[in-house]
Each structure stands twice: as structure tokens, then as C-alpha cells.
Amino acid sequence: MSRKPFIAGNWKMHNTVEESVNLIEGLKAAKNKNNADIMVAPSFTSLNAVVKASAGTGFKVAAQDCYYEDKGAFTSQVSPVQVKGTGATHVILGHSERRSLFGDTDEILNKKVGAALNHGLVIVFCVGETLEQRESGKTEKVIKDQLVNGLKGFGAEQLKDLVIAYEPVWAIGTGKTATPEQAQDTHKAIRAMLAEQLGKEFAAGVRILYGGSVKADNVDAIMAKEDVDGVLVGGQSLIAEKFNRIIDYN
Numbered sequence: 737m738s739r740k741p742f743i744a745g746n747w748k749m750h751n752t753v754e755e756s757v758n759l760i761e762g763l764k765a766a767k768n769k770n771n772a773d774i775m776v777a778p779s780f781t782s783l784n785a786v787v788k789a790s791a792g793t794g795f796k797v798a799a800q801d802c803y804y805e806d807k808g809a810f811t812s813q814v815s816p817v818q819v820k821g822t823g824a825t826h827v828i829l830g831h832s833e834r835r836s837l838f839g840d841t842d843e844i845l846n847k848k849v850g851a852a853l854n855h856g857l858v859i860v861f862c863v864g865e866t867l868e869q870r871e872s873g874k875t876e877k878v879i880k881d882q883l884v885n886g887l888k889g890f891g892a893e894q895l896k897d898l899v900i901a902y903e904p905v906w907a908i909g910t911g912k913t914a915t916p917e918q919a920q921d922t923h924k925a926i927r928a929m930l931a932e933q934l935g936k937e938f939a940a941g942v943r944i945l946y947g948g949s950v951k952a953d954n955v956d957a958i959m960a961k962e963d964v965d966g967v968l969v970g971g972q973s974l975i976a977e978k979f980n981r982i983i984d985y986n
């Protein structure tokens with residue numbers, strides 16, 4: 737089955753509104769020769785401005801997280817309703833920084849998945865193991881638990897637009913990239929897990945992105961792998977020329 741490539745930039749806690757809009761202007765130079773879905777995930781503060789600046793480009797705009805309640809006394813939280821209100825259509829859930837620094841457990845993420853689905857946001861759901869877990873042979877068990885518990889209660893039909901991002905924690909922001917073979921092996925394992933959990937058809941169609949120190953000079957080899965359908969890029973998505981080269985991978 738051919739899956740449409742998906743190239744995503746997670747801007748994390750970078751960029752003012754003005755810087756975000758400038759970055760979008762810079763990304764307009766990409767040719768998108770692979771006809772990929774292109775997604776950017778700015779901070780909440782820049783979402784609406786980025787949606788407006790992206791008009792006519794086809795760029796998908798994502799929040800980096802959202803809360804699971806629609807509204808209420810939850811100081812500082814941003815609801816899926818508010819995300820939608822900015823014009824954004826996508827949301828990243830379960831990024832390892834959310835899991836490790838801000839206490840997003842599988843149980844919380846499961847509620848966030850439900851809330852995002854409820855409001856029609858497309859979810860990019862992140863999974864991945866730490867170095868210690870990889871070295872002790874637990875990679876597949878860790879990821880399976882994240883998938884089973886994070887997506888519990890939702891079926892293939894509800895999750896039809898879901899995108900998975902495999903991001904080994906040891907490769908994020910460290911300059912250490914998984915080798916293309918490591919990425920392929922884990923993506924293949926994830927597809928098999930999803931076949932078991934949500935059915936073969938779902939697994940064959942779901943896009944699985946690799947994330948963790950993706951750069952212009954390693955993207956081609958990573959994207960060449962059969963089960964890698966795209967990339968989720970942090971640092972290098974903040975520099976237009978670099979991200980454009982990633983979008984236009986060979």
C-alpha cells in the first residue's frame with residue numbers, strides 16, 4: 737500500500753509570533769517534490785498567526801499538546817476546542833518531553849486522545865524508548881504498552897487519521913540518530929503491533945514517522961526505508977533552508 741509521506745516540524749518552545757510567521761514565509765520556498773503532507777507545530781501563542789500565514793500552502797498546523805477537558809478552571813491548560821478555534825487541525829500527543837517533564841502518563845494521554853478525536857483533531861501520537869530501555873531489550877514492550885494504553889478504547893474507524901511518530905528518547909536533541917536499519921526494524925515492529933491491536937488494514941495504511949535528530953544529511957537514508965513514512969523534526973525544523981531540504985528529501 738502506498739502511504740503519502742508526512743513531514744512534520746515540532747518547533748517546541750521556540751519562536752515569537754513574528755518569528756513563527758517569518759519561518760512560514762521561508763518554508764514557502766520548498767518545492768514539495770515528494771507531494772508530502774507538511775505539518776508545523778508552533779507554540780499555542782503562534783497557532784492562529786501560523787494558520788493565517790499558511791493560507792494557500794496546504795501546510796497542516798498542529799498544537800504540540802492539548803488538555804482533555806473542553807473548558808473550565810484549569811489555569812494554563814489549552815483545550816482541543818481552543819486549538820480548533822485557532823484554525824489548527826492537528827495535535828501532537830505523547831511527545832517524550834511531555835511524558836518525561838510534564839507527567840503525561842498513558843492514562844492521561846488516553847483521555848487527551850479521546851478529547852482530540854471528539855473535536856476532530858488529527859493526532860500525531862508519539863512513542864519511544866529510553867536508552868536504558870533499549871539496552872535492556874525492552875524497546876518493543878515499552879512501545880506496545882504506550883500504544884495499547886494510550887489508544888485504549890478506540891477502534892480503527894475512530895483512529896483512521898492517526899499518525900504515529902516513533903521517537904527514541906535517546907535520539908531526541910542529542911545528535912544521535914537511530915540508524916536507518918534501527919528505525920526500519922522498530923517501525924516494522926510497530927506496524928505489527930498495530931495490526932494486532934487495530935487490524936491489518938489499519939496497520940497497512942497508518943503512517944509511521946521517525947523522529948530524533950533528523951537532519952538534511954540523514955533524511956534521505958531514513959526515508960528510503962520501507963516502513964518509514966515520514967519524519968518528525970525538532971531542531972532542524974526551525975531553520976527554513978534546512979527544513980526545506982528535509983521536505984524535499986531524495
Ligand code: PGA
Pocket residue numbers: 746903907908909910911947948949950968969970971972
Ligand atoms: P530533534 O527533536 O529533531 O531536535 O531531535 C525531535 C522531536 O523531539 O520531535
